[in-house]
Amino acid sequence: MELFLQQLFNGVMFGSTYAIVALGLTLVMGILNIPNFAHGHLYMLGGYITYFFINNLGIGYWGSLLLSLVVLGFAGVLLERIVFRPLNGQPHINAFIAAIGALIFLESLALVVWGPQGMRIPNPHPQIFQVLGITMEAQRLLVIVGAAVLIILLHLFLKKTTTGTTIEAVAQNREGAMLTGINVNRVSSMTFFISSATAAVAASFLSPIFILSPAMGAVLGMKAFIIVILGGLGSVPGAIIGGYFLGLIEALGGGYISAEYKDVFAFGALILVLAVKPTGLFGKQEG
Amino acid sequence: MLKVESITKNFDGLIAVKDLSFEIDKGQILAIIGPNGAGKSTAFNLITGTLKPTSGRVSINNNNITGMKPYRIVTKGVARTFQTTSLFDQLRVIDNLMIAYKWRTKIGFWNTLLHTPSWKKYQEESFLRAMEVLEFLGLAEKAEFFIPTLSQEEQKRLAIGIAIMGKPELVLLDEPTGGLIQDETDRITELIRKIRDEQGITVCVIEHKMQMIMDLADKIVVLNYGEKIADGPPEAIKSDTAVIEAYLGGEINA
Amino acid sequence: MFTKPIHTKLFFLALLIAALFLPLYVPDAYMFQIVITSVLFAIATLGMNLILGYTGQASLAHGAFFGIGAYVVAIMTKAGVSFWIALPVSGVVAAVIGFVIGLLAFRTKGHFFAIVTLCFGVILFQVAENWIELTGGQNGIFGLDRPTPIPLPFLGTLEFYSQPAQYYMVLVVLLLTLFALHRIIYSIFGLSFMAIRNNEELADAVGVNTFVTKMISFAMANFIAGIAGGIYATIMGAVSPSAISIMITFNFLIFLILGGMATLPGAVVGAFVIPIIMEVLQFMEDYRMLFFGALLVVVIIWFPMGFVGGLKAINQKIIAWRQSKTSEDSNA
Numbered sequence: 001m002e003l004f005l006q007q008l009f010n011g012v013m014f015g016s017t018y019a020i021v022a023l024g025l026t027l028v029m030g031i032l033n034i035p036n037f038a039h040g041h042l043y044m045l046g047g048y049i050t051y052f053f054i055n056n057l058g059i060g061y062w063g064s065l066l067l068s069l070v071v072l073g074f075a076g077v078l079l080e081r082i083v084f085r086p087l088n089g090q091p092h093i094n095a096f097i098a099a100i101g102a103l104i105f106l107e108s109l110a111l112v113v114w115g116p117q118g119m120r121i122p123n124p125h126p127q128i129f130q131v132l133g134i135t136m137e138a139q140r141l142l143v144i145v146g147a148a149v150l151i152i153l154l155h156l157f158l159k160k161t162t163t164g165t166t167i168e169a170v171a172q173n174r175e176g177a178m179l180t181g182i183n184v185n186r187v188s189s190m191t192f193f194i195s196s197a198t199a200a201v202a203a204s205f206l207s208p209i210f211i212l213s214p215a216m217g218a219v220l221g222m223k224a225f226i227i228v229i230l231g232g233l234g235s236v237p238g239a240i241i242g243g244y245f246l247g248l249i250e251a252l253g254g255g256y257i258s259a260e261y262k263d264v265f266a267f268g269a270l271i272l273v274l275a276v277k278p279t280g281l282f283g284k285q286e287g
Numbered sequence: 288m289l290k291v292e293s294i295t296k297n298f299d300g301l302i303a304v305k306d307l308s309f310e311i312d313k314g315q316i317l318a319i320i321g322p323n324g325a326g327k328s329t330a331f332n333l334i335t336g337t338l339k340p341t342s343g344r345v346s347i348n349n350n351n352i353t354g355m356k357p358y359r360i361v362t363k364g365v366a367r368t369f370q371t372t373s374l375f376d377q378l379r380v381i382d383n384l385m386i387a388y389k390w391r392t393k394i395g396f397w398n399t400l401l402h403t404p405s406w407k408k409y410q411e412e413s414f415l416r417a418m419e420v421l422e423f424l425g426l427a428e429k430a431e432f433f434i435p436t437l438s439q440e441e442q443k444r445l446a447i448g449i450a451i452m453g454k455p456e457l458v459l460l461d462e463p464t465g466g467l468i469q470d471e472t473d474r475i476t477e478l479i480r481k482i483r484d485e486q487g488i489t490v491c492v493i494e495h496k497m498q499m500i501m502d503l504a505d506k507i508v509v510l511n512y513g514e515k516i517a518d519g520p521p522e523a524i525k526s527d528t529a530v531i532e533a534y535l536g537g538e539i540n541a
Numbered sequence: 542m543f544t545k546p547i548h549t550k551l552f553f554l555a556l557l558i559a560a561l562f563l564p565l566y567v568p569d570a571y572m573f574q575i576v577i578t579s580v581l582f583a584i585a586t587l588g589m590n591l592i593l594g595y596t597g598q599a600s601l602a603h604g605a606f607f608g609i610g611a612y613v614v615a616i617m618t619k620a621g622v623s624f625w626i627a628l629p630v631s632g633v634v635a636a637v638i639g640f641v642i643g644l645l646a647f648r649t650k651g652h653f654f655a656i657v658t659l660c661f662g663v664i665l666f667q668v669a670e671n672w673i674e675l676t677g678g679q680n681g682i683f684g685l686d687r688p689t690p691i692p693l694p695f696l697g698t699l700e701f702y703s704q705p706a707q708y709y710m711v712l713v714v715l716l717l718t719l720f721a722l723h724r725i726i727y728s729i730f731g732l733s734f735m736a737i738r739n740n741e742e743l744a745d746a747v748g749v750n751t752f753v754t755k756m757i758s759f760a761m762a763n764f765i766a767g768i769a770g771g772i773y774a775t776i777m778g779a780v781s782p783s784a785i786s787i788m789i790t791f792n793f794l795i796f797l798i799l800g801g802m803a804t805l806p807g808a809v810v811g812a813f814v815i816p817i818i819m820e821v822l823q824f825m826e827d828y829r830m831l832f833f834g835a836l837l838v839v840v841i842i843w844f845p846m847g848f849v850g851g852l853k854a855i856n857q858k859i860i861a862w863r864q865s866k867t868s869e870d871s872n873a
Contacts, residue, residue: 035652086842092652093599097798097841100791105834112827218787222663225656260671267660271645274657278649335746361748369746375739378732386732390748396757399730400721406728413729429864433857436865449747 002133007255008248013140015247016147020202021220022227022239023154024195030171030234031184031191034084034092037099039199040221041106042079044214046072046200047207048110051121061124065204069197076196077189085188103221110214118211125208143205150201151240154194158236167191171234219263226270288313288489289365289457294333294343294353296326296513303329304513307343311457311506316483316490318500321510322533327493328370330510331459335367336360347457362390364456368446368463370493376434380426380445383434384417387452416452423486424448424478440471444478451482457489458482464496472496476503501525509533553806560712564705573704575820576813577776580711581769583812584718586796587805588765594802595726596758597738599655601790602642602662606635606763608785610770612669615682615780624688628771635767636760643759647752650741662787669782681781688775707776714772715809718765722805725761734758735803795833799840801847810849 025039049071053064083102087095125138158164170177170187178184210216227246231238246266254262289311296304304326311317319327332338334345339354346352352363375383392409399406421427424444429437437445443463450458463479464472476499482488494500500507500521507524509517511533517524524530567573589603613631618624646657669676676682688710690700701707725731733754736744745751774780783789793812800811815833822829840847846854 035656083838083842090845093593093597093655094841094845096599096652096655097794098838100794101834101837101841103834104791104830104837108827108830108834112831219663222659226660229653229656261667264664264667267664270660271657271664274649274653275645278653337742337746357745358748358750361746367746369743373740373743373746375736375743377739378735382732382735385729386736386744386749387747389729389733392729394729396725396730396761399725399728402724410729432864433861436861449743453748 003255004252005132005134007251009134009136009140011248011251012244013143013247014251015244016144017202017206017220017243018223018227018247019240019243020147020150020198021224022231022243023151023236024198025224026228026231026234026236026239027167027171027191028195029228031167031174031188032080032084032095033174033233034087034095035099035225036079036084036195037096037221037225038079038102038106039195039224040217040219041103042072042076042196042217043199043203043220044110044212044217045075045106046196047121047203047212047216048114048119049200050204050207051114051119051212054121055119061121061204061208065201068200068204072200073193073197076192079196080188080192085185103218107214107218114212114214116214118213120211121204121207123208137209139205139208143209146205147202150198154198155236163190167194168236223263223266226266230270230273288348289334289491290344290346290349291330291334292344292346294330294340294345296329296333296338297341302513304333304340307510307513307515309508309515309518311489311491313456313489314483314487315505316479316492316503318504318507319491319493319510320495320497320500320507321516324512325510326513327510328461329513331367331461331493334360335365335459358390361453361455365459366450366453366455366457367459368450368461370461370465372439372442372446372465374434374442374446374449378434379430380421380432380434380437381414381417381430383445383449384420384452385413387449388413388416391453420448420452423481440467440474443467443475447475447478447482451486451488455488457491460490460492462493462495464494464499472499479503564708570704572820573708575816577704577708577711578773579813579816580708580715581773581776582793582796582816583809584711584715585766585769586793586800586808586812587718587722588762588769589793589797590802590805590808591722591726591734591765592758592762594797594804594808595731595738596734596755597741598647598755598759599652600658600759600762601655601787601794602639602658602665603762603766603793604787604789604791605662605665605785606639606766607770607773607789607793608669608780608782609635609638609665610767611774611780611784612676612682612770613767614771614774615685616675618685618775619682624686624775625691628768631771632764632767635770636764639759639763640756643756647755647759659787662785662790666782666785666787669785676782679782681779681784683779685775685778685780687778711772711776714768719805719809726805738803795837797847798837798845799847801850801853802845804847804849804853807847807849811847814848 021039021043025036028036028039046068050064050068053059053067054061059067079102083098084095087098123139125142127138129136129138158168166182167187167190170182170184174184223246227242228239231242249265250262253265291307291309293306293308294304295302295306307330319330321327329338333340336355336357336359344351344353347363347365350363352360352365355363375386392413394406394409418427418430421430426441426444429441434442447460447463460479464475467475479490479492480503483490492504504521506519507521508515509524509530516529516533517527563576567576585607589600592598592600592603610631613634614624614627617627617630642658642661646654646661649657670679688701690698692698699706701710733744733749736749737751737754741751770784773784796811796815797808799815800809801807819829822832825832844851
């Protein structure tokens, strides 16, 4: 029973991370219909930038997190501008390849600037609680709570503000939005900003717990992809539910079935779903 | 020859085609007309397998072809063109034609790899058939040209040529003169006649140009909101009240 | 019908002669090793060119099939089977595994297909890393022997312990692959691949069974990748999960895009030139991949045809321009 609850706790924590990262990605993929394969690497970059602010500039944890959010937001805008926007009319595979180029570039950038060895951000909340037999590190709890808060904030933003509803509208139906005079380019930039900023927050939450390395974004990026496809391109609830779901499956599967093959669950799930419904769970026919 | 029996297509509540039935006799030129959105192209898609009918039956020469995939329907003798000119624009004119004959040959991996005598024969046969069609289309000098260098009319002609490459019994042409001026339209009309008269292929056309249809068609089927509202020779259709109403008065006399 | 102009044929002949005499002018053993592995990468990239360049399907599992070939040869030769039997088996195993994957993957299209194949690739990598009894896990399999010597009547024994011998062996395989691909692509059969890439709906409408055609292209591509991987294992003497990783796929992709998709020479050029450039730029260390990442982005945006593709496009523009001139003249 205790093992189960512990795994549940971990599952929710990872699920929270997946949910945030997938949420940012689903907005981008829904709007541009371009697989931003480099999303996971933006996440990784976010972690390193937070580390930079804490380590090199001596700024506190929360300050660094906020600064990193802004910096990475602009990084995302830059990525959209120079890599994806020029490929707008081209076959999607070209954008996919460009994303791969960007990914390689970002990973090498981290490697060059910070080196291959893992970095650790000092844990700002080292307290540990014991609840119901579960060991809860405060930072892990922060991930869960922080993620939930972030999701709620995003939800309010998307539903209650003009910018937000515009973004959702474009994500759901790009042509329709263009017809009503919405400046899609501006919306694209805005969306990339949010997408990257949230990834930075997720990375900052997680980095005190797990070490930073240039390769840490790769697998996460792929999983976020899978979640987005399964949940439906542009579907925020799909991304959130999918994220938590995957976190739980991995934790429980990893705990009870096989720890080594933990990552396989995500990939296997995708293959199974696409085999049955080739356009994703909630996806529409590709145009 | 082609029998369409009560086909219906229901897109989750939106009924694009409802209980449509008509027949095409061998050697006929049949036209399907109707206002925009009447379901004409959908009807084509249902016959050629691009869409599966929700109910109903399609058969050619009493062979049931309902819901068969497009690449198999072609082997049963039914070929088509698309409303928006659809070509292989990365390839040359002759390639566009030869690929459409492939199903009639037994060209496959092994005989291609080994360049067997039968492979050579099939390549030759395809090439000859392609040149034959090019002559028929009047595009023989453009065999090695790339698609973007062709004019719009030439591209539409080529699309028709691709459809007749496989020696079909019936060819379905979706707006073959779309966007063409009067001269060009007349030439295509002539081509369609030639297809029936010289190649012995039955033709079914979707068109909007009334004058052309009245001259060309032996029989006309009129659709409106997915249903057939009239069916008969041009003179009968001209004076059919339901048809005149559907077009909101008098356009048929134009 | 598909004949090339005479100057192109002469150019390729010159390249062939240069390739045949390479052992005479290669600077050192280290460079020679790079050349030999580049030839193998070229073979694998040619396979990727078939499924991606010519058929238009982005298989991101391609590197995994290279790895499968490597592991099959490693496992079989370690168990005492002759390399010359293990090699064709490795190609077949890759093709068969590809067949199973394709049954599922080809139900999807476009970037969904890319993701599915990517996932399969990752799963295969995880299996290689974790199935220790079969693959040696993270350590892999090492201590592999070179291909068994072949006794030739009157001429003595053909051994593969020297670099020139290995080089000629891989060169022969490259030429065979080029020959086979050339025959397949420049035929109506090859047209069916390109038809799918260009306009899948129309291909379907003219009688091409798109599913079967894609499967054939996939099987061919994976067989070729498997063979290349199999030879790679025996020449390197060892195999580890890095041979089946996503990085291998990305490398092939870089070679293909930079060299030129949908051109036979493109894959070869890319697979040769890039590794050599990578070696030459060794001093740049980690900045190398920084450079290549950026280069990939630049090329796919501004020169999606790659180097050879770009040359070909210029050539075709000239031909088309000449054609429209005659067209105008005859229409006037």
